[in-house]
Amino acid sequence: MPELPEVETIRRGLRRTIVGKKIARVEVRLSKMIAFGPDTVSNIRKTSQARALEFVEILKGQRIIDIRRRAKVLMICLSRGYTLLVHLKMTGQLIFAKAGERKSIKAFNTEQSPRFTLPGKHTHVIVGFAGGSMLYFNDLRQFGYLRLVANHDMDRVKELSAFGPEPFAKDFNFDYFTGQMRRRPNLSIKQFITIPAVVAGVGNIYSDEILYCAKVRPERKAGSLKPAEKKELFKCVPRILKEGVVYHGSSVGDYFKVDGSEGTYGKRHRVYGRKGLPCRKCGTMITSVKLGGRTSSYCPKCQR
Missing domain, CATH: 3.20.190.10 (MutM-like, N-terminal)
Structure with missing residues (x-):
C-alpha cells in the first residue's frame, strides 16, 4: 500500500x-x-x-x-x-x-x-x-x-478527522508522541507507530525504516523504551518520511509516480524487504518477526 x-x-x-x-x-x-x-x-x-x-x-x-x-x-x-x-x-x-x-x-x-x-x-x-x-x-x-x-x-468525512497529526506538522511534537505511548504501553512499538490515529501515513515499509533509524527492535513494548530511545524514535519519524519523499517513494509492488516512472527510495531501504541480506552498516543478516499480522524486518545487532 x-x-x-x-x-x-x-x-x-x-x-x-x-x-x-x-x-x-x-x-x-x-x-x-x-x-x-x-x-x-x-x-x-x-x-x-x-x-x-x-x-x-x-x-x-x-x-x-x-x-x-x-x-x-x-x-x-x-x-x-x-x-x-x-x-x-x-x-x-x-x-x-x-x-x-x-x-x-x-x-x-x-x-x-x-x-x-x-x-x-x-x-x-x-x-x-x-x-x-x-x-x-x-x-x-x-x-x-x-x-x-x-x-x-468535507468536515463530516470521518476518515480524514480520524487521522492523527501529520508528521511534518507542529502538532506532531514530543509531548504528544510520548503521551500517545503512555496510553498504549503494552503495544509493540511497530504496531504503535502504524496506528493512523497516532501519526498519519506510516505503514509497513516506513515503520521498519523508522525503527532501524531509531535502533529499536519492532517487538519492543512501547512502554519499555527509555527516554533517549523515545526521543530518537520521535526524531526518526519525520526524518525517514522526508527522506522517502526526497527519493520519490518506494517502488515496491505496483507503485509508480504520476509519469509512470519508479520511485528510488526502495533501493535505499536498510531493512524493509531485505530479510536474509546483510545489514548495510554492520553486515549482520537482516531477520524478521510477525507482529499484528505484519512482517517486520530488522537488524538484530543494530537494533536493541
Whole structure:
C-alpha cells in the first residue's frame, strides 16, 4: 500500500501536471470504483450506473484548482464546490499522459514485469482534459476509490478527522508522541507507530525504516523504551518520511509516480524487504518477526 511518501510524491506530480486544467470528459469503466458523500466507503460496495453517470456530469467542465493530501488520501479540489477524494488503498495508481502520448507502464516493479499501454484492463476511470491530456486511475485489486464530496460536507468525512497529526506538522511534537505511548504501553512499538490515529501515513515499509533509524527492535513494548530511545524514535519519524519523499517513494509492488516512472527510495531501504541480506552498516543478516499480522524486518545487532 502506498504510504505518506508515495502519496505525497503523487500529490506533487499531479500539482505539476493537472492544476489549472479543465475536465472535458470522464469515463467510468467500473462503477464500484466511484463513490459520493462524506460517509465511510466500504471495500465491498456497489454503485449504480445512474450514479456513475451523475459522477461524470458533475466532473465535466470543472477546473482543477489544487491538490492536497491528508495522510494517505489525496484531495483534488475542484472549481464548483466539490472535492474529489482519492484513496489508492493497496494497488491504486494515478498515471498522467500528455496529449497524444501512448503511455506504457509496467504491471509490477520487477525487471521481468510485462508492460501494458493505457488504458489497460485494470484502468477503471479515465479523466480527459481540455487539450487532450489524460489521467488514468488503475487498480488491480479494486479496493481504491474516487469519491466526490461537496465542500460543505468535507468536515463530516470521518476518515480524514480520524487521522492523527501529520508528521511534518507542529502538532506532531514530543509531548504528544510520548503521551500517545503512555496510553498504549503494552503495544509493540511497530504496531504503535502504524496506528493512523497516532501519526498519519506510516505503514509497513516506513515503520521498519523508522525503527532501524531509531535502533529499536519492532517487538519492543512501547512502554519499555527509555527516554533517549523515545526521543530518537520521535526524531526518526519525520526524518525517514522526508527522506522517502526526497527519493520519490518506494517502488515496491505496483507503485509508480504520476509519469509512470519508479520511485528510488526502495533501493535505499536498510531493512524493509531485505530479510536474509546483510545489514548495510554492520553486515549482520537482516531477520524478521510477525507482529499484528505484519512482517517486520530488522537488524538484530543494530537494533536493541
